[in-house]
Amino acid sequence: MTGLNLTSPHVTGRTSVSWVMGWVLLALVPGWIVLIVSFSVGYAINMVLALLTALIAEALLLAWRGRPVMFFLKDLSALVTAALLALALPPLAPWWLTVLGTMIAIVFAKQLFGGLGNNPFNPAMVAYALLLVSLPLYMTTRWASPDFSLPITDTLAVIFAGQTPIDGATGATPLDVYKLDISRLTSAEVLQSPIFGSWIAEGWDVANLAFLAGGALLLWKRIITWHIPVSLLAGLGMMALLFSGDADVRTPIDLHLFAGATMLGAFFIATDPVSAATSNRGKLVYGAGIGVLIYLIRTWGNYPDAVAFAVLLMNFAAPLTDHYTRPRVYGHDKSVKGFKND
Amino acid sequence: MTAQAVIVTDKVFSLKGGIHPDERKTLSNTTPIAEVPLPSVLVLPLTMHLGAPADPVVSVGSTVRKGDVLATAVGGISAAVHAPTSGRICAIEERVIAHESGLPAPCILLEADGEDDWRARYGLPNWREQPVDELIQRLRDCGVVGQGGAGFPTDVKYRNKHKPITTLLINAAECEPYITADDRLMREHADEVLQGAVIAKHLLGASTIRLGIEDNKPQALVAMREAAGHLGIDLRISVVPTKYPSGGERQLIQLVTGQEVPRGGLPSDLGIVCQNVGTLASIYRAVVFDEPLISRVTTVTGEAVDAPGNYEVRIGTPIETVLNQAGVHLKKADRVIMGGPMMGFAIPDITAPLMKTTNCLLVPTRKELPRPMPDNPCIRCGLCEQACPVNLLPQQLFWASKHRDLDAAELHSINDCIECGACAYVCPSRIPLVQYYRYAKGELRNEQEEQIKSERARARFEARQARLEKERLEKEARRKARAKAAAEARAAKAESGSGEPDAQDDAIKAAMARAKAKKAGATQNTAEPSREDLEKALELAATKVKKANERLLVAEQESPAMVPALRKALTKLEEKHATAQAALENAAHGEPTRTEVKKETDS
Numbered sequence: 001m002t003g004l005n006l007t008s009p010h011v012t013g014r015t016s017v018s019w020v021m022g023w024v025l026l027a028l029v030p031g032w033i034v035l036i037v038s039f040s041v042g043y044a045i046n047m048v049l050a051l052l053t054a055l056i057a058e059a060l061l062l063a064w065r066g067r068p069v070m071f072f073l074k075d076l077s078a079l080v081t082a083a084l085l086a087l088a089l090p091p092l093a094p095w096w097l098t099v100l101g102t103m104i105a106i107v108f109a110k111q112l113f114g115g116l117g118n119n120p121f122n123p124a125m126v127a128y129a130l131l132l133v134s135l136p137l138y139m140t141t142r143w144a145s146p147d148f149s150l151p152i153t154d155t156l157a158v159i160f161a162g163q164t165p166i167d168g169a170t171g172a173t174p175l176d177v178y179k180l181d182i183s184r185l186t187s188a189e190v191l192q193s194p195i196f197g198s199w200i201a202e203g204w205d206v207a208n209l210a211f212l213a214g215g216a217l218l219l220w221k222r223i224i225t226w227h228i229p230v231s232l233l234a235g236l237g238m239m240a241l242l243f244s245g246d247a248d249v250r251t252p253i254d255l256h257l258f259a260g261a262t263m264l265g266a267f268f269i270a271t272d273p274v275s276a277a278t279s280n281r282g283k284l285v286y287g288a289g290i291g292v293l294i295y296l297i298r299t300w301g302n303y304p305d306a307v308a309f310a311v312l313l314m315n316f317a318a319p320l321t322d323h324y325t326r327p328r329v330y331g332h333d334k335s336v337k338g339f340k341n342d
Numbered sequence: 343m344t345a346q347a348v349i350v351t352d353k354v355f356s357l358k359g360g361i362h363p364d365e366r367k368t369l370s371n372t373t374p375i376a377e378v379p380l381p382s383v384l385v386l387p388l389t390m391h392l393g394a395p396a397d398p399v400v401s402v403g404s405t406v407r408k409g410d411v412l413a414t415a416v417g418g419i420s421a422a423v424h425a426p427t428s429g430r431i432c433a434i435e436e437r438v439i440a441h442e443s444g445l446p447a448p449c450i451l452l453e454a455d456g457e458d459d460w461r462a463r464y465g466l467p468n469w470r471e472q473p474v475d476e477l478i479q480r481l482r483d484c485g486v487v488g489q490g491g492a493g494f495p496t497d498v499k500y501r502n503k504h505k506p507i508t509t510l511l512i513n514a515a516e517c518e519p520y521i522t523a524d525d526r527l528m529r530e531h532a533d534e535v536l537q538g539a540v541i542a543k544h545l546l547g548a549s550t551i552r553l554g555i556e557d558n559k560p561q562a563l564v565a566m567r568e569a570a571g572h573l574g575i576d577l578r579i580s581v582v583p584t585k586y587p588s589g590g591e592r593q594l595i596q597l598v599t600g601q602e603v604p605r606g607g608l609p610s611d612l613g614i615v616c617q618n619v620g621t622l623a624s625i626y627r628a629v630v631f632d633e634p635l636i637s638r639v640t641t642v643t644g645e646a647v648d649a650p651g652n653y654e655v656r657i658g659t660p661i662e663t664v665l666n667q668a669g670v671h672l673k674k675a676d677r678v679i680m681g682g683p684m685m686g687f688a689i690p691d692i693t694a695p696l697m698k699t700t701n702c703l704l705v706p707t708r709k710e711l712p713r714p715m716p717d718n719p720c721i722r723c724g725l726c727e728q729a730c731p732v733n734l735l736p737q738q739l740f741w742a743s744k745h746r747d748l749d750a751a752e753l754h755s756i757n758d759c760i761e762c763g764a765c766a767y768v769c770p771s772r773i774p775l776v777q778y779y780r781y782a783k784g785e786l787r788n789e790q791e792e793q794i795k796s797e798r799a800r801a802r803f804e805a806r807q808a809r810l811e812k813e814r815l816e817k818e819a820r821r822k823a824r825a826k827a828a829a830e831a832r833a834a835k836a837e838s839g840s841g842e843p844d845a846q847d848d849a850i851k852a853a854m855a856r857a858k859a860k861k862a863g864a865t866q867n868t869a870e871p872s873r874e875d876l877e878k879a880l881e882l883a884a885t886k887v888k889k890a891n892e893r894l895l896v897a898e899q900e901s902p903a904m905v906p907a908l909r910k911a912l913t914k915l916e917e918k919h920a921t922a923q924a925a926l927e928n929a930a931h932g933e934p935t936r937t938e939v940k941k942e943t944d945s
Binding site for chain 1: 363364442519592602603604605606607677681683685686687688706711714716718719720721722724725727728731732733734735738753754755758763766767768769770780
C-alpha cells in the first residue's frame, strides 16, 4: 500500500468519451448503409475521405497546439464530426469538397476554438454551411438520383477525376424539387416525379427511418436524452401542421419529417452536446427552436434543406437559453433564472 | 406485550437522478457480526463528532473503568468521550487520526488492563417514568452521536424544539456500495434498533415511526418487521428502490414523504427527525443500560481482505488491528478507505483509530478500484445532470469551479451540492467533478470569511475615527471654556479698578473663576450620560450576569475548583447591574444624577 491520499468518489462508471463517440458512430451505420444502397457508393467514398482527412487534420492540429495526439485521437470525436459531414454532403460531389469541408470542420470549427468540448458551434454544420454558401452549385446539384444506378467506375471518375456526371444520374433533393415545382403544379403532379417513389421520397424515407432507429439506439444506451429529438420533431411537426395544411401550397409534413436530413439532424446533429443547451428544459427550448427554424428556412428561405442553419442559429442561442432554463434545485422554492443571484 | 402492532407499507415517492454502482454487499453481509479483540492501547480522539472538541477530564496516569468519562462535551454541539475498557491513561497527545487532512489531532491514549471492568451503571428500564430532559441529558452524557457518517451529536436533535415533530424516520437505506453494517445490525439486533426508536419517538413527542429501507436488504426488513410485531411497535415501512444516494437524509425524506427539506432548513421543518439504525441502537443502550457509545459495528470489506464481514469494534481501536483481524493484504491495495467508495476518504495512516463514525473500512485491490485516469475535456454530454439527485447542473458548476468564477458557482447553487459523487460516477470524461466543487466551496468560504474580517476592520476604523473626533471636540470645548473664564476674570479686574484691598480679593476671585472654568471643562468631559447610554450599560450588565450564571452552572457540574472564583465574579457583576439599574431609574424620574449633585455642591 502506498497510502494514496484520495478523496471521494473512489469509484467511477465504465463509460468514456470514446465509448460515447463509438456508439454514435455505430448508430450512424444503418442510415449510412441505406444511403449507399439507395443512392450511391459515393457515400462510402465520402466517408473514407472524411474520416482520413479528419484524423490527419486533428493529429496535425493537436501536435501544433502541443497536446497529446494519441490521447485525443482515441476519443473518436474527430471521426464523429467527419462521419456526420460525410453523411450530409452530396454523394457525387468532387473529392476536394469533402476534404475541404472536413478540414474546415476540424481545423477552424473545432481545434481553433480549443478542441473537443470548447467549440460553440457544431463543427460538421459549420463546414456544411460554409460549403453551401460558397459552392452552392456542387452542394445542390450533385445528389444522386435513386432511380439511376451509376456504375462504380463512373462514380469514381465523377468524384476524383472531375468528370461531369451523366444526365439523370444527379439532381436536386426531393425537398428542393417539391418546393420549386409546387409553385406551378399541384401536389399530385409534383409527386408524379420518380424522385418521390412509391412512399414518401424514394430512398430518403428509408434512410430517415434508419437514422431514427440509430437514434433509438442512442436513447436506449442513454447517450442522448429524448429532449432534443422529441422537441425538434415536435417543433417542426407543429409548424408543418399549422402552415402546410394544404399540400398544393407548401411541402407537407411527411416530406418535412422523412424526405430531408430531419432524422439525422434530430438524433445526431442537434444532439451534439458540446454546442447544445445543457439543462433538460434548455434542451427542450433548443430542440423546438431548431425544429421551428428548419421549417421557416425550408419554407421561406432560399436553401433546399435547413438543418445546418437551424442548428447553427440555435447554437448561438444555447448559452442564453441555459441561463433561463435552470432546473429548480432540491429544497428551493423556484429555479434561479438569469445572470444574477438574489 | 402491548396491543397488536400496526405495521403498514407505504408508497414510495421518486428521487430524481441517482446511480446504480456495483453494490458488492454480499462480500460482507453473509456472516454474523464478529468481535475484534481488545487492543493493548486505545487511541481516543477528542473530535469524533461534529462540533467542539471534547474537553479531557482525566490526567495522564489516572486509572479509569470501562465507561468512565474521559472528556466532556463543551458547549451546545459537542459529544463526550468514554473509556471503551478499563485501564490507565498513558498519554494525552496529538496523534494521526482518520481525517482527509492527515493532520494530527489531540487524543487520549488508554492502556487497557485487560479486566474490562465496568463502572457502576444506572440503567433506566422504566425510562418512561423519567423526565424527557433527563433522558436527553443521558444521551449527551453517553456521548451518543449519529453513526451514519457525519457524527452529529444526537442530543442536539432532541433539544431542537423550533417545530413540533411528528415523525421519527429510521434511516436504514444504507445506499453506499460495500457497506452492510446497518444491514447486519438490523438482522441481528432489530429489537434494539426498534426500542431505541421508541425512546426517540418519546423524546420527540412524535406520533409515528417510519422506516426507510432499500429493497436490497430483504432479510433485515423481515427482521425489523418481526421485531416490531413482537414488541408491539407501530411501524410504517417504505421500501425504496436500491439507488445511490437514497440514504442521504434529505433524499430519503423525499423518497418516503415526497417532500423536500427547504433550502437552508432542517428535516425538523417538516416535522421529521431522521436517525440511522446504529444511532438508535446506541440510544437504547445508553438509556436502558447506561452504556455510553464505546463500540460500534463496522464493515471491513474489499477484495484485499480475507474475511470481509462486520465487526463489533471498540472505539479507539487502531485501524491496523481491525484490518489484521479481518486478514488484510495491504500489498494488493493502494488505499484504505474509511466509509464507502462513493463518499469515503482514503485514510492517511492505518495506525489511526477507529472512530464513532467509522461505518466501513474498505480495502480494495488495485484492480477493484483502479486509480483515477487522466480526464478528458468535458463534452457537455449532460449525463451528470441526469444523475444529480438534487437537480443541480453539475456541468455548469464544473465550468464555474474550474475558472474560479465563484459568483457563477453560487448562481448555480453550489452550496446545495451534497457531494454524493453521482455526477463524477457517470462522467464519461472521468472529470473529478466533486473535487472541483470542494475547491470552489472552500474558496467561497474563504471569501466570506475575508469579507467578515474586512467588515470588522472597517467598523474598528470608523469607531476609532469617531473617538478621535469626539476627543478633538471635547478639547476644543475645554479650551473655549478656559478662554471665556479668563476673559471674565480680566473684565472683573478692569471693573473693580485698582483698589489695593480689592486687588487681592480680585485675585482670589479670578483664581476661583479659573478653578470653576476648569471644573466645568472637566464635568463636560464626564458629561451627563444620556438615557440611551444608561440603557445600554444596563443591558450589557444584564448579559454579563447571565453569562456568568451559565458559566457557573457548567462549572458546578464539570470543574468544582472554579466555582468560588466564578461566584465572586458573579456577585460583582450583579452589583454592577444593580448600579446601572439605579442610574437608569434615576434618569427616568428626572432626579439629579450624581454628576449634577456634585456640580451643585461645587458651586
